[in-house]
Amino acid sequence: MSEKLHIIPHNHQITADDRHRMKGHDSFVIWFIGLSGSGKSTLASALEKELYQKGIHTYILDGDNVRSGLNKDLDFSETSRKENIRRIGEVAKLMVDAGVLTITAFISPFEEERQLVKNMLGANRYVEVYVDCPLEECEKRDVKGLYQKARNGEISNFTGISSPFEIPKNPDVSVPTHQVSIEEGVAMIMKTIEQKLNSKHISPS
Ligand SMILES: Nc1ncnc2c1ncn2[C@@H]1O[C@H](COP(=O)(O)OS(=O)(=O)O)[C@@H](OP(=O)(O)O)[C@H]1O
Numbered sequence: 509m510s511e512k513l514h515i516i517p518h519n520h521q522i523t524a525d526d527r528h529r530m531k532g533h534d535s536f537v538i539w540f541i542g543l544s545g546s547g548k549s550t551l552a553s554a555l556e557k558e559l560y561q562k563g564i565h566t567y568i569l570d571g572d573n574v575r576s577g578l579n580k581d582l583d584f585s586e587t588s589r590k591e592n593i594r595r596i597g598e599v600a601k602l603m604v605d606a607g608v609l610t611i612t613a614f615i616s617p618f619e620e621e622r623q624l625v626k627n628m629l630g631a632n633r634y635v636e637v638y639v640d641c642p643l644e645e646c647e648k649r650d651v652k653g654l655y656q657k658a659r660n661g662e663i664s665n666f667t668g669i670s671s672p673f674e675i676p677k678n679p680d681v682s683v684p685t686h687q688v689s690i691e692e693g694v695a696m697i698m699k700t701i702e703q704k705l706n707s708k709h710i711s712p713s
């Protein structure tokens with residue numbers, strides 16, 4: 509797009525801080541990264557349950573509600589995956605501004621897009637969770653039978669088999685799901701976000 513757009517922001521009367529004060533907690537994104545079958549959805553779901561029980565307003569963005577709607581025009585080429593993550597980052601930013609503790613569960617295979625999202629949100633609103641599970645274990649689990657299909661050549665560009673996965677350089681927490689239980693994994697994440705949950709980042713009224 510070459511034409512300059514004249515978009516001038518409006519300063520609304522209610523701010524993110526007002527929304528945090530209303531809800532009694534801060535908002536940020538918990539961004540899960542990992543191979544298919546590593547345990548992103550399982551951990552995201554268990555974590556959400558724990559946060560819900562603490563009275564925290566959460567929402568999970570995942571393939572079910574994003575790739576089948578907003579991003580249904582995208583496939584699994586490198587370009588599409590990058591655009592997938594960029595758009596999810598933008599949606600997460602809106603949700604965080606709306607006061608929701610947002611959890612995302614996407615493979616997010618490229619470091620560059622992860623950094624882009626982190627910069628978009630601001631480092632203090634982005635918690636990176638690497639669901640660290642070896643390919644062999646993910647393939648053994650083969651929750652959806654997709655690894656078998658990828659090995660048979662029925663699916664192309666499959667992450668870990670025929671499409672790259674860049675190991676996160678500096679995640680806030682790594683959860684080795686082949687070594688720890690779901691409960692232990694959730695506890696590791698809760699420990700990482702504990703301080704953020706307690707410090708409300710709310711300016712005095
Ligand atoms: N080619 C290929 N490679 C990897 N994964 C594939 C592929 N085709 C379909 N699937 C299914 O789509 C889910 C991954 O989508 P994501 O949006 O998370 O991928 S990405 O972040 O854009 O790389 C992934 O879900 P999870 O298993 O929950 O990770 C797969 O079930």
Ligand SMILES: Nc1ncnc2c1ncn2[C@@H]1O[C@H](COP(=O)(O)OP(=O)(O)O)[C@@H](O)[C@H]1O
Nearest residue numbers: 543544545546547548549550651685688689690
């Ligand atoms: N410690 C663990 N943490 C998360 N998942 C685990 C763990 N141990 C075994 N699993 C199993 O691994 C599978 C992970 O699948 P899923 O959560 O759909 O992965 P992803 O969303 O990354 O594709 C599930 O069947 C889950 O029960």
